[in-house]
Amino acid sequence: MDPKITEVSQAFERFKAAFVRNDFDKCSELLSQLKVLLTKFKSLPPLFEETPNAIHELTLARDIYEHAVVLSVKIEDLDAFERDFFQLKPYYTDACGRLPQSPQEYLILGLNLLRLLVQNRIAEFHTELELLSAIALENPCIKHAVELEQSFMEGAYNRVLSARKTLPHETYDYFMDLLAKTVRDEIAGCNEKAYDSLSVNDAQQILLFSSDQELVEYIKEHPEWEIKNGFVYFKQARESEPCKEIPSLQLINQTLSYARELERIV
């Protein structure tokens, strides 16, 4: 077998061992080494040359990148996730004819969708969704992400938080935590506009805090809210009603443009 491939495989074995031990620093180090070694292979994207060991090299490279993606979730580095995912993508799209399907493919695709959702990049979420085939959409990992997005859009936030209990895979934990935080901010925003006042208990329940203390802390971040007699008052947020004034500048601009255009009509 090609000495380069043997070298890469050995390094990869060491990487996997360190990963299982949760030794993330060693993992990152080995990963950078592996990436440098991978550049020596000509059969990988973007060249896609037809070398005799192409299939083997492609499969190996794909495994390495998949592990890299999962590693970036473990060390909670979203930028690294994005980078590694983009490097992984051509293996799924362009090389899919030549390689057998990876068992982790749907998991990683689901993770990516979830990441886009958490970062509120809904347009890209939908663009990615279009690329998925009907079979992919049936897969539980991906279905989970899609349903989450639906609930998020509709505003049924309690469904979002309960979905946390039915995760298809443990790697989803990190994103769900981030999502919980975003959801909480959203709920707070909605409650401001929707309720005049809430009792402290109810507020705690709705915002899904486990104790009064956390609620008080959270309220400190929102200076417009007041706590009085065991009730949270949101009224302040609505005091600033726009006064009925005429937007004179806008009117002047519009009228001037009408005059100019009409003058041009011969």
Added chain:
Amino acid sequence: MTQDIEMKEQQPALSNSLSTTAPSTFQNLKEIAALIEVGAYAREVRRIVRAIRWTIQLRRKLKASVLSAFLNHVLVPGSELQSRLYSHLPKEDEQDMELDTATSATQAPAKHPLPELEVYCCLLVLIFLIDQKRYSEAKACSSASIARLKNLNRRTVDVLASRIYFYYSLSYELTGDLAEIRGNLLALHRTATLRHDELGQETLLNLLLRNYLCYNLYDQAEKLRSKAPRFEAHSNQQFCRYLFYLGKIRTIQLEYTDAKESLLQAARKAPDAALGFRVICNKWAVIVRLLLGEIPERTIFMQKGMEKALRPYFELTNAVRVGDLELFKKVADKFSNTFSSDRTDNLIVRLRHNVIRTGLRNISISYSRISLADVAKKLRLDSPNPIADAESIVAKAIRDGAIDATLDHANGWMVSKETGDIYSTNEPQVAFNSRIAFCLNMHNDAVRALRFPPNSDKEKESAEKRRERQQQEQELAKHIAEDDDDDF
């Protein structure tokens, strides 16, 4: 002047002879070839455009015999091009061929063919092959033609070239190999840009967008579209196509207002004959309007020829208008095949949210106060915890400004606010402004689109006459200025 009169004479002759048999088609083809020659020598692109229009009229009458006779007449016999094109045509009707070759042999001397005529012959053969559904041969023919076109750099060839690009892409699409030619199309687009061939650029950009959208690569399509050079549209059909692709991309990217504008414009500008195109524009436009929260009028679905195709969308609109989730689910399941073939199924999934919103709005308008349990029941949310769901959904709707109400958690009900008088706000002003702007833009576009006949025969003004004219203009200007002062 005499040339124009010739053209006019040929046109009525053409319309008469369109209904008769093959030899007249041959006659027409000869006339078209003559027109192309004239256009090439005079470097007038408009004649070539007219020639193409006539060819499209003749499309149904093309037969192998006519084509072989025409090729004989136009191309140098025995040339490599001619033998290649001949090989594509089936050898049938030997008698007709002999007759035509006899007549042509007496008329035309052997001549060196113009590159335009050669390209035109390639185009004719391509059209013929595609109409006969021989797609793999069309693929081969078009690839060879494109290779030939790379060396030609004349404006008059551009019009013919853009047609060939279109059929090239079409032949690959019909055989399912679109991804192969993506690299070629990109290279051709580069060349067209370098040569300032605007019609070619337009056509190729549209073909590339179509290529990407066929494979759902919206990301790449958008990247290309945003970076490609933009200019005034040369061809109405290409502009319509571009608007349609743009609308599709914007819809997927959740920019519904822009998408609606593009799609509606594409549907309006499309020629009446392009029924399939208008149908699909209308389908997407309906969905985008639903996603924006407005209900399209019934007349849209009743347009001539489109009723059957738009039927699923009509029922969908009904479900969204009523705000009934169960009906919506039923319609989505019933027509799921249509929706997936139109590639709109992901968009339909997004509509669920709109159905809930509309239902909420109806409830909020009809009730001044309603309990959340009843809201959940009316919306028919099938979930394990309907009341909590309903509460959060209503809260979000209030925040987004879809309904005007407040929630009372302790008592568990929703209290709607009174809607004020809309005429005392700025709303009418804004609506009027957008309409005025649209009308004024349309007027400006129409003025810009005016065309005047070419002025080549006007005599040059002598210096005296020019001075006279300038003097007159100055006096007039002074006069107007004085008048204005008087008014003041």
